[in-house]
Amino acid sequence: MKAKINKNRQNAYNAIRPFIYQSPALISIFLLSIMPIGITFYYAFTNYNLNHLYDYKFVGFDNFVQIISGPFKSIFLPVLSWTIIFATVSTFGCFIIGLLIALLLNNPNMKEATIYKGILIIPWAIPGTIATLTWQGLLNENYGGINLVLQKLHIISKAIPWFTDPTWARIGILTANIWLGFPYMMNICIGTLSQIPDNFYEAADIEGANWWQKFINITLPSIASTSYPLLISSFAFNFNNFGAAWLIMEGL
Template structure:
């Protein structure tokens, strides 16, 4: 029996070996290397001189983290973190509530042509995100963009809005694009969850004389909670590091006075990319990526504790 069991285990390891090698090479080793680099002064200027030489790179301990949290970059990092949190919260919860509104409308049995609207509303999700964002870059153009032209024809504005060149308008544009790309996914999830709610619940509420708002707050929202919590947590983590919206639309701009690596629309993910690839400070970029991971992990754990996800798993 032992020989048979050992033979089965060896056979299982043979099948798992390609996957384990891929995970090790593509995930584990880069993560370990990033952690190592974060404790050095490795950069584009000293990388060719080798490790440990006089002009080369070496281990400097927590110096990079001190630069970010308490040193010269402190005044840039914490405003960047605040904007990242604001952007993430508005993108996540805004997409969810827009998707929920559309899901409730399309789930109405009296809407006979709902399948047409479902097909149209899912288009932003079906298109590649990068193509969508680059297209919006033209739509938001202050001189010939269709958005400004439409707003002027509707007499909502008199002068063109400088969407991509002024701080507030650029940040608003980034959030609007995130909502546009994100709401179809939320809509589809909410529609599936709503369809799973038994009609008898609403029929009983009608017999009790409940209003539409009462049915929404007492039946629909509680029924959506179990589906919504994991969805919102995962989407929050995704938006926190949503590189595309911030970088492809505005390149992180407009530029911010006093900031050496981040513009007004940059979030932590895009700022880390700029620090590493554009400025060549790989050690500082690695340290920022570790802080980014710690922040996302901490917020996810807090959200899971609040929503009771761990208790549900243990039960």
């Protein structure tokens, strides 16, 4: 009987032991992620603001109705739309450029691949604030390097108004953000490509597959397993990336 009780206790301990080991991480996630989200969700249904810090009350869906139909609509929807576009274009732009460069650098016949990797990692190695402020100088309408080069090459006849025209400002911000982010995607793709067994491609060559068929059926599925979580986290980062736009445009 005693042995049975001890066995049951041991089984119970074995059942909860993983949760004991995970408890620091679970508590941190709850306190730093789940609880703030819950509090924010609760405040969304109240009139909590600077004027009602302690005497706020429940207002139902009034805040959501105001966003959709009130004067705030003219500000909120354009900003939300641009934020989604910015996050989407930045994420897939970084990934596509990083993947293309990784495919080129993964070529065994490219002896200078190591040198190119070291050069291409520079945008990621430079502190973000310094790199962003550098782009602010490059995009300057009067003496920025980009306008000067384009004019010297006779691609444009007059300076592009990067800071005053909304469309060009967005293009400039996207360009800078993609330049800052593609080396990270490139490194991930290079690491994934190096793990694909060579016999996969050898078998494809025997079957007569061309480079596109090998890319679609071997390379891309192999990269997808690591790309999906990477793209999700990158989209979340870019969705909240306010610093790049603010530093480049100085809040304009």
